[in-house]
Amino acid sequence: MTKALSVIVAFVVVGLVSAGAAGADEAPIAGTVKAIDASAQTLTLQTTAKGKTRDVTIVLKPDSKIVKFVRATEPGKTGFVEQPLTVADLKPGWVVSVTAKHEGGNEVAEIVKVVLEK
Amino acid sequence: MRAKLVTSLAVALLVLLAGLWLVHPPASRANGERDEEKGGHAHVPAPLEYADVHVPLSVWTDPAMIALGKEIYATRCAVCHGDAGDGKGPAGLALPLKPPDFRNKDGVAEMRDNYWFWRVSEGGQVEPFKGKGSAMPPWKGQLAVEERWAVMAYQHTFSGHQGPHVTWEHPESVAVGRDIYAMACVMCHGVEGKGDGSVGPMLSRRRAPQPRDFTSAEFKFRSTPSGHLPTTADLLRTVTEGVRSAGGPMTIGLRGHRIMPSFGHMPKEQRLEVIEYVKSLNRGFWERPGIKTVAVPAPPPFTPERLARGRQLYADAECSACHGERGRGDGPSAPTLKDNRNLPIAAADLTKPERFKNGGRPEDVYRTLMTGLAGTPMPSYADSLEPDQAWDLVFYVLSLSRGGRTAQAGTR
Numbered sequence: 001m002t003k004a005l006s007v008i009v010a011f012v013v014v015g016l017v018s019a020g021a022a023g024a025d026e027a028p029i030a031g032t033v034k035a036i037d038a039s040a041q042t043l044t045l046q047t048t049a050k051g052k053t054r055d056v057t058i059v060l061k062p063d064s065k066i067v068k069f070v071r072a073t074e075p076g077k078t079g080f081v082e083q084p085l086t087v088a089d090l091k092p093g094w095v096v097s098v099t100a101k102h103e104g105g106n107e108v109a110e111i112v113k114v115v116l117e118k
Numbered sequence: 119m120r121a122k123l124v125t126s127l128a129v130a131l132l133v134l135l136a137g138l139w140l141v142h143p144p145a146s147r148a149n150g151e152r153d154e155e156k157g158g159h160a161h162v163p164a165p166l167e168y169a170d171v172h173v174p175l176s177v178w179t180d181p182a183m184i185a186l187g188k189e190i191y192a193t194r195c196a197v198c199h200g201d202a203g204d205g206k207g208p209a210g211l212a213l214p215l216k217p218p219d220f221r222n223k224d225g226v227a228e229m230r231d232n233y234w235f236w237r238v239s240e241g242g243q244v245e246p247f248k249g250k251g252s253a254m255p256p257w258k259g260q261l262a263v264e265e266r267w268a269v270m271a272y273q274h275t276f277s278g279h280q281g282p283h284v285t286w287e288h289p290e291s292v293a294v295g296r297d298i299y300a301m302a303c304v305m306c307h308g309v310e311g312k313g314d315g316s317v318g319p320m321l322s323r324r325r326a327p328q329p330r331d332f333t334s335a336e337f338k339f340r341s342t343p344s345g346h347l348p349t350t351a352d353l354l355r356t357v358t359e360g361v362r363s364a365g366g367p368m369t370i371g372l373r374g375h376r377i378m379p380s381f382g383h384m385p386k387e388q389r390l391e392v393i394e395y396v397k398s399l400n401r402g403f404w405e406r407p408g409i410k411t412v413a414v415p416a417p418p419p420f421t422p423e424r425l426a427r428g429r430q431l432y433a434d435a436e437c438s439a440c441h442g443e444r445g446r447g448d449g450p451s452a453p454t455l456k457d458n459r460n461l462p463i464a465a466a467d468l469t470k471p472e473r474f475k476n477g478g479r480p481e482d483v484y485r486t487l488m489t490g491l492a493g494t495p496m497p498s499y500a501d502s503l504e505p506d507q508a509w510d511l512v513f514y515v516l517s518l519s520r521g522g523r524t525a526q527a528g529t530r
Binding site for chain 1: 207208249251
């Protein structure tokens with residue numbers, strides 16, 4: 001009885017902790033592009049959270065995707081499709097949303113989605 | 119015994135973890151908040167610069183406007199808000215603060231038209247939305263007013279509501295103000311805002327002033343021309359500062375002989391909510407084509423010459439007929455004055471600017487001269503006085519409280 005209960009508690013604790021960690025990693029960071037360093041492959045975003053504005057540096061890896069959404073042009077399709085971009089296409093002032101992972105003290109982009117081009 | 123102890127500890131641990139989970143959600147680097155899906159779109163009152171922008175009623179159902187709105191929406195909004203208005207556009211899905219679902223009838227019904235216009239115009243660049251991390255761009259620089267109205271009209275179609283999006287179609291949009299009104303205003307202004315509350319007549323029995331009838335077109339304290347409805351800022355000023363009175367037993371306890379108390383202690387957001395409710399009682403606020411206000415220019419320096427010119431204007435405009443030679447409200451016409459309800463009304467005692475109903479500061483007196491007090495014998499002098507002359511008269515009126523010697527600022 002005691003053993004079974006201990007196992008249940010252990011599962012619950014592990015589940016909660018891992019769910020929390022997963023939630024933290026998958027949450028997007030949205031903000032305005034403040035600076036782009038193509039040589040260092042980094043983006044600096046100005047973000048606001050809970051009333052505080054801060055700069056977040058996003059590291060881009062070779063497998064990081066950058067996309068914007070455009071209207072489908074194929075006949076019969078009406079929605080949006082992803083259009084791949086490179087870091088050189090990004091411009092300061094654009095609003096982007098980044099799904100990133102925390103690796104080695106850095107925010108490493110998995111995908112950068114352009115929300116608004118200015 | 120031991121099993122019980124372990125069970126108790128396990129339950130306690132689970133409760134503790136659940137509590138921690140609720141109080142401190144998992145650490146996130148995201149700039150959204152966990153309650154964004156609802157709270158992030160809190161429908162706070164629009165600021166004063168937007169509060170009077172009410173969308174013309176015909177816009178909401180005009181097929182041409184809806185078609186224009188659809189075109190703009192498809193190119194500018196759908197990427198976040200979704201083609202179906204469900205807030206699930208591909209870019210919107212990527213945002214920490216999700217766009218609202220325009221198909222949500224209740225959520226749309228709570229949005230007042232001026233709030234909606236403010237949101238489309240300023241986007242997430244203003245508080246409280248900026249602080250919540252809203253990525254909504256401001257469209258005021260790219261879309262004309264009519265284009266923004268058109269987009270709103272199209273967005274409104276997603277909710278399934280057929281008529282114009284106005285407060286009397288959606289009473290829930292003024293529910294907060296209605297509750298405040300029920301607690302703070304109904305006694306004097308009445309259930310329907312007609313100025314017929316139970317306490318009202320006791321304030322000054324069979325005499326003016328009586329509580330304002332919000333359903334009529336006559337509002338005394340305005341920055342708008344004679345015969346026009348006031349601005350939201352005018353209403354806020356009256357609610358905040360209250361209305362002075364010449365005194366009387368029913369004003370004892372209302373600081374400074376106020377016949378209407380000051381609600382300056384009430385949070386501004388709540389004052390604006392109750393004003394939105396008051397406006398909802400009068401469709402005229404939605405039917406006026408535009409708002410003109412009487413600008414109050416900066417006062418010129420006071421000089422004895424100005425005072426002398428003001429004295430002459432006081433005589434020429436026959437102010438003394440009601441207010442008396444020395445401004446004590448005892449002119450020959452004073453006993454015969456009546457308001458538009460045919461109730462006797464006293465001429466203001468100009469020697470007591472602290473009791474002027476529309477305020478006793480120089481700018482208040484200027485505004486009163488140029489707008490008049492609708493529904494009372496006090497006319498507007500906007501057509502007969504140049505701004506400079508009005509200031510001369512203001513200086514003279516304010517000098518009456520000090521025996522005509524000076525014209526320093528009065529107090530509210």
